Amino acid sequence: MGRKFGYARISSDQGQDLASQRMKLEELGAMVVFSDIGNGSTLVGRDGLDSLLKLLEPGDEVISLHPDRIGRDTADLLTVGKRIVERKAVLRIHDPQIVFDGSDFMGEVLLTLFGMVGSIEKHFIKARQRRGIEAAKAKGIYKGRPPSIDPVRVRELHQQGMGPTAIAKNLKIARASVYRALAA
Missing domain, CATH: 1.10.10 (Arc Repressor Mutant, subunit A)
Structure with missing residues (x-):
């Protein structure tokens, strides 16, 4: 029997907390929980996820609470899932219950489906953000992001x-x- 690892991610540490995800992943059997703080729309810069993937051995299991903790689109979800399977390990998502081990076509279908849902959600978030920015600009409130380069x-x-x-x-x-x- 392999080891169980958890993976948690929050978008920012402003008002969000990894503790509840860690606690639930430990309840689900994770002996170690890897985590990242950052945008879910890219796999770049996810040091916790990278470390976890490098550590995997045959028979290990990666547990995540929700698909969007791993990735917000189909390509990222499938990429991570396939990298886990390449290591002969298993991806288990708690809610909704998805087991992806490379042997069951339905696991890939479910990852694809929830990746599409994540992409749609990301689209709506950006659309709401654009509308909010336009409204703030119209009121003279929004001045844009302050320059990060001098x-x-x-x-x-x-x-x-x-x-x-x-x-x-x-x-x-x-x-x-x-x-x-x-x-x-």
């Missing part, structure tokens, strides 16, 4: 002889952002 500092470093790659590393920003700041 173009003056980018130009200063460039004038000191620092190249774009070095500036990007120094300021912990993307090199493309450096080029945009220099071109502005």
